[in-house]
Amino acid sequence: MRSIFLLDLTQCIGCEGCVIACKVGNELPEDVTYIEISEQVHGTFPNLSGGFANHRCYHCTDAACVNVCPTGALFQEDELTRVDSSLCSGCQYCVRACPYDVPVMVDGVATKCDGCRDVTKAGGTPWCVQTCPSDALRFGPRDEITAEAHQRASVMREKYPSAQVYGESQTGGLGLLVVAPEDPDELGLPADPQVPFISTVWQDIVKPGxxxxxxxxxxxxxxxxxxxxxxxxxxxxxxxxxxxxxxxxxxxxxxxxx
Ligand code: SF4
Ligand code: SF4
Ligand code: SF4
Structure with missing residues (x-):
């Protein structure tokens, strides 16, 4: 099934249930995590409100990590970017190329969220989504997730006038759409994610040439x-x-x- 993620930052309560479920479900080493939660302040004084950033892989359609990987360790499948660490040569090109600073090196090989490949291939729901107690995470077909994201943003504009959907245009469309309570730039989500020049050379000239x-x-x-x-x-x-x-x-x- 081709499905993508919804991350609704207006609903996240920062409980870190997703972080723990991901670590346990994917049997990650103690010092490795695929999701990082941090507190954020929205708005301008005196109209401030709190929230939580949820840093994780955005599963780009035009994925810099996949484009620069010389071994096929990073690849795309079912609208998500996957990882086969057994193929990783340890070059770290993906680490340098990702505009969201996502892949990490563990024991000399690259790793990141692979969208719970084994679980979703079997028809299941990613661990993080299963666990979220506040309905901030969803996983489903792109058209359904897109419609739901816009519906949620529309409702949230009563409370957050700048609420909007992030991820439909960035890097060819993200496999994780974000319902943002503020202008995405204010939340550290770049309007135009930049891939380092050296990665562009590899992607556009060296590989196809x-x-x-x-x-x-x-x-x-x-x-x-x-x-x-x-x-x-x-x-x-x-x-x-x-x-x-x-x-x-x-x-x-x-x-x-x-
Ligand atoms: S966010 Fe980074 S690691 Fe994730 S798919 Fe995009 S380029 Fe790859
Ligand atoms: S989809 Fe799976 S691997 Fe990715 S963050 Fe969620 S639980 Fe972790
Ligand atoms: S489990 Fe849900 S509410 Fe808790 S931190 Fe993760 S996204 Fe936010």
Whole structure:
């Protein structure tokens, strides 16, 4: 069955039931989660209200993670993006390419929400949706989910005048539509999610052009440079926090130079 998710942020109470159900159902390691819940404040003073952000994979139709993956470990199926970590080479291209900062590396391979592939293939409902006590999550055919999202946003505009549906146009249409109580930008949901340039080169030129070896080397070098620099800066930040960061001229002066 081809189904997508509905996430209604106007109904989420931040209970983290979805986080726990996902971890238990998918037998995730203790320090790995596919959903992150955090508190948010909506509106402008003095008309403020509270809510919860729900960071997770948006299952993009034009998915940067799938487009850059050289091994097929990330792939699309039934309107969702899936993961076969056994095929992952550990290159981290998907980690750098995702405009929503979703995939994570665990034991050297990439992982993320796969839409509970085993459960949904058997006709079931994803663990997170099964568990949500406030009806903030739904899973169903795209046309039904789209209609319900608009109906919910319409009702919520009485309370939240800017309530709207997010995800119909972003990255070819998301496999998770969000009912947002405010302008999505205010909630950290970009109107136009940006894919890093190096990923675009890989997706638009190297893969279809068949410049496999040369192109791969160029793009791999680009990614490797990005990754190496990020890792280097992370190490420097950690050293700085410990009060022992070497400067770029080799002196141990405790300052991190960006
Ligand atoms: S949100 Fe990121 S990880 Fe999820 S499908 Fe889109 S590009 Fe891939
Ligand atoms: S669909 Fe499944 S894997 Fe994805 S967040 Fe929900 S429970 Fe976790
Ligand atoms: S289970 Fe539902 S209400 Fe609880 S945090 Fe998740 S989405 Fe929000």
């Amino acid at each position: 068949g410049f496999a070896i040369t192109g791969f080397s160029i793009v791999a070098a680009g990614f490797a440079g990005i990754i190496a620099r990020r890792n280097h800066m992370k190490e420097l930040r950690e050293l700085a926090e410990q009060g022992a960061a070497p400067s770029h001229d080799g002196h141990d002066d405790g300052e991190v130079q960006q």
